[in-house]
Amino acid sequence: MVVLYSALVMGALGLAFGLFLAYSNEKFKVEADPRVEMIINVLPGINCGACGYPGCEGYANAIVKKGDAIDKCLPGKKSGVQEKIKEILDSNK
Known part of the structure; x- marks a missing residue:
């Protein structure tokens, strides 16, 4: 059971950090000439x-x-x- 909870927590953290990075990439995008x-x-x-x-x-x-x-x-x-x-x-x- 501990392995399942650990995998779910790691998956949720990975998803959260991935969404944060995607948002940050769009928010702080630098337009190049x-x-x-x-x-x-x-x-x-x-x-x-x-x-x-x-x-x-x-x-x-x-x-x-x-x-x-x-x-x-x-x-x-x-x-x-x-x-x-x-x-x-x-x-x-």
């Missing part, structure tokens, strides 16, 4: 730091949120990253 993800996909992804930011994600956030220059990615200059970023920023205004 889709342009950041699009710019990250355009950047080479080598996280070299040549732009002055700690990786491509930091540079993409700086472009979208701070309005930083789009020509700082040195490894991406040959592949036309600057033009692609400009297209993303112009198309989502």
Whole structure:
């Protein structure tokens, strides 16, 4: 009988904590700008730091949120990253 009660209590606690986590996930959701993800996909992804930011994600956030220059990615200059970023920023205004 003790095993049954223990299993029921653990199941109820698991359900309660699961519902709490689901509620918290919706309540405290952070909306991300889709342009950041699009710019990250355009950047080479080598996280070299040549732009002055700690990786491509930091540079993409700086472009979208701070309005930083789009020509700082040195490894991406040959592949036309600057033009692609400009297209993303112009198309989502």
